[in-house]
Amino acid sequence: MQSALECCDARKVFYVKRERKSTSMLTRLFAKVIPKYEPVEAVDRLTFHVKPGEIFGILGPNGSGKSTLIRLISTLLLPDAGCITVFGHDVVKERYQVRKLINRVSVDAAFFKGLSAMENLSYAARLYGLEGGAWQTTATDILCRLGLESDKLHEPLEDLSRGMQQKIAVARALLTRPLLLLLDEPTTGLDPVSKRDVQDFVLEERERRGTTVVLTTHDMQEADRLCDRIAVIDHGKFVALDTPEGLKSLISTNGESVTLEEVFFSLTGKTLRSSGRCENGNAV
Amino acid sequence: MAPMLDFNRELRRSYALVERNFNLIKRYLGWEVVFMVYTVVNTLTIAFIGLSPDGSGQDRVLYLVVGALLWGFLSVLFHEVAESVQWERWEGTIEYSFMAPMRRFTYLGGVCLFAAAYGAIRTVIVMCAVVGIFDLDLGSANLLAGLIVLLLSSLSFIGVGLMAATLPLMSPEKGSQAAHILEAAILLVSGVYYDVSVLPVWMQRLSKISPATYTLRAARAALLDGASLFDIRSDLLVLLATGAILIPLGLLVFNQGELYAMRTGKLKRSG
Ligand SMILES: Nc1ncnc2c1ncn2[C@@H]1O[C@H](COP(=O)(O)OP(=O)(O)OP(=O)(O)O)[C@@H](O)[C@H]1O
Numbered sequence: 026m027q028s029a030l031e032c033c034d035a036r037k038v039f040y041v042k043r044e045r046k047s048t049s050m051l052t053r054l055f056a057k058v059i060p061k062y063e064p065v066e067a068v069d070r071l072t073f074h075v076k077p078g079e080i081f082g083i084l085g086p087n088g089s090g091k092s093t094l095i096r097l098i099s100t101l102l103l104p105d106a107g108c109i110t111v112f113g114h115d116v117v118k119e120r121y122q123v124r125k126l127i128n129r130v131s132v133d134a135a136f137f138k139g140l141s142a143m144e145n146l147s148y149a150a151r152l153y154g155l156e157g158g159a160w161q162t163t164a165t166d167i168l169c170r171l172g173l174e175s176d177k178l179h180e181p182l183e184d185l186s187r188g189m190q191q192k193i194a195v196a197r198a199l200l201t202r203p204l205l206l207l208l209d210e211p212t213t214g215l216d217p218v219s220k221r222d223v224q225d226f227v228l229e230e231r232e233r234r235g236t237t238v239v240l241t242t243h244d245m246q247e248a249d250r251l252c253d254r255i256a257v258i259d260h261g262k263f264v265a266l267d268t269p270e271g272l273k274s275l276i277s278t279n280g281e282s283v284t285l286e287e288v289f290f291s292l293t294g295k296t297l298r299s300s301g302r303c304e305n306g307n308a309v
Numbered sequence: 310m311a312p313m314l315d316f317n318r319e320l321r322r323s324y325a326l327v328e329r330n331f332n333l334i335k336r337y338l339g340w341e342v343v344f345m346v347y348t349v350v351n352t353l354t355i356a357f358i359g360l361s362p363d364g365s366g367q368d369r370v371l372y373l374v375v376g377a378l379l380w381g382f383l384s385v386l387f388h389e390v391a392e393s394v395q396w397e398r399w400e401g402t403i404e405y406s407f408m409a410p411m412r413r414f415t416y417l418g419g420v421c422l423f424a425a426a427y428g429a430i431r432t433v434i435v436m437c438a439v440v441g442i443f444d445l446d447l448g449s450a451n452l453l454a455g456l457i458v459l460l461l462s463s464l465s466f467i468g469v470g471l472m473a474a475t476l477p478l479m480s481p482e483k484g485s486q487a488a489h490i491l492e493a494a495i496l497l498v499s500g501v502y503y504d505v506s507v508l509p510v511w512m513q514r515l516s517k518i519s520p521a522t523y524t525l526r527a528a529r530a531a532l533l534d535g536a537s538l539f540d541i542r543s544d545l546l547v548l549l550a551t552g553a554i555l556i557p558l559g560l561l562v563f564n565q566g567e568l569y570a571m572r573t574g575k576l577k578r579s580g
């Protein structure tokens with residue numbers, strides 16, 4: 026069976042300006058004219074695949090490369106090496122094909138804040154070439170299932186709460202009926218009820234349409250509840266990849282039950298400590 | 310490589326940009342009115358410079374008004390195209406717009422379509438205000454030739470605008486500033502409010518490579534002296550040729566800029 030997503034040795038390095046520690050005026054001036062760049066391995070040769078209809082979770086500390094990986098898959102970044110395909114289409118060479126199959130929700134609900142939800146959705150629908158009347162029905166249906174009152178849909182988005190904005194972002198992504206849905210921390214900052222609404226909706230979409238989902242999150246319960254398999258990423262590398270149960274059994278000694286949170290600390294805590302970033306040598 | 314473009318479908322898609330921008334204008338209508346009033350006042354101020362205390366100098370007024378109106382249109386065109394990326398970057402929507410399965414040509418076509426419509430509306434409003442206050446004699450003007458000059462020069466300005474739009478993709482902070490400098494330089498050397506012959510020789514050389522110089526010369530010939538299309542053919546040819554070069558070049562530069570941004574991670578708002 027064809028994979029929904031395949032990632033072979035994918036790699037992304039960013040070059041970030043490095044402050045030179047110096048007191049000398051001359052070196053400071055020199056640093057301004059010729060800044061020093063330092064490579065950051067955001068995604069470090071990742072290989073994995075996601076089956077159609079699977080919900081694949083990615084857990085990892087801040088700056089571990091989750092969003093970069095999502096951007097590579099969503100054709101917003103070019104990989105430096107390796108190959109990524111979405112339903113057999115290469116994200117670099119067949120960008121246009123891939124774009125038809127995917128959509129994404131990012132942690133910041135990126136909208137024209139002055140426009141209303143409906144105006145923003147109309148813009149998205151037109152970009153994807155959706156037909157006039159049809160998308161409105163789909164949109165109201167999705168928003169209703171997400172528990173958003175319809176009287177809010179014509180107010181400027183800047184007047185809506187973060188939870189509402191995020192739900193509209195979810196609606197925007199689902200409007201185009203993507204086969205692969207990329208969710209980058211979709212529930213960060215949502216209250217428990219809204220969180221549930223979004224999670225239920227993701228499960229329901231998978232049930233209804235067999236949508237494949239790649240989900241990054243900092244919420245361990247969410248990962249446990251939604252994901253079929255979970256990868257734990259740290260410094261751009263997967264340090265573990267298994268089902269939630271499989272991950273738990275990794276650190277569980279003599280059959281005692283552990284939470285995903287404990288797994289996370291155990292897997293990423295160790296790597297943090299070994300990198301020795303604290304001045305006093307203790308783990309953060 | 311690319312399959313045959315379904316022109317109608319692409320046009321409908323590019324309308325996404327037009328509708329979105331007009332929605333934004335509706336939303337910030339107050340500011341729109343403020344800018345409009347400012348532009349009208351500015352144009353009137355420039356026009357009054359031409360008038361002598363004894364009431365003579367009507368042709369001087371017309372000379373200035375034509376310059377102000379043309380520059381008004383072309384600078385709006387340039388601005389809207391050049392700032393489109395910067396602005397989407399600032400709103401944070403650029404990743405969503407660029408992730409859509411839409412050819413970049415269509416996206417940019419939408420940006421240009423809006424820019425041209427918006428520029429035309431603004432220019433007509435300013436023109437009405439000016440005509441209402443000054444008793445301008447356009448009896449001998451060749452309006453059709455004037456319009457054609459405007460259309461042809463739009464091509465060049467769109468081309469330059471596309472290149473300027475790429476700048477924020479290369480350097481998020483300095484890109485937009487560079488676009489403003491470029492615009493100011495074009496205003497200085499193109500003879501918008503004066504004849505280019507008054508400029509120092511080195512500036513006159515620059516004026517030769519600014520498409521706006523040919524626009525203004527040809528438009529004034531058509532609108533002030535009633536020159537025919539045949540009379541201004543050499544300027545029209547220059548404008549047509551620069552447009553034919555600058556638009557494909559602009560698209561090419563934009564494409565390269567986008568690839569650069571995708572390689573270095575500059576599409577993102579922060580970082
Ligand atoms: N556009 C960019 N330009 C330069 N560096 C970047 C860019 N995007 C990410 N990085 C760097 O790459 C690394 C991984 O960042 P990324 O945003 O992928 O992490 P993340 O796992 O999504 O973090 P978070 O949980 O905070 O969202 C970080 O060191 C970050 O600074």
Ligand SMILES: [Mg+2]
Pocket residue numbers: 091092093132209
């Ligand atoms: Mg992230």
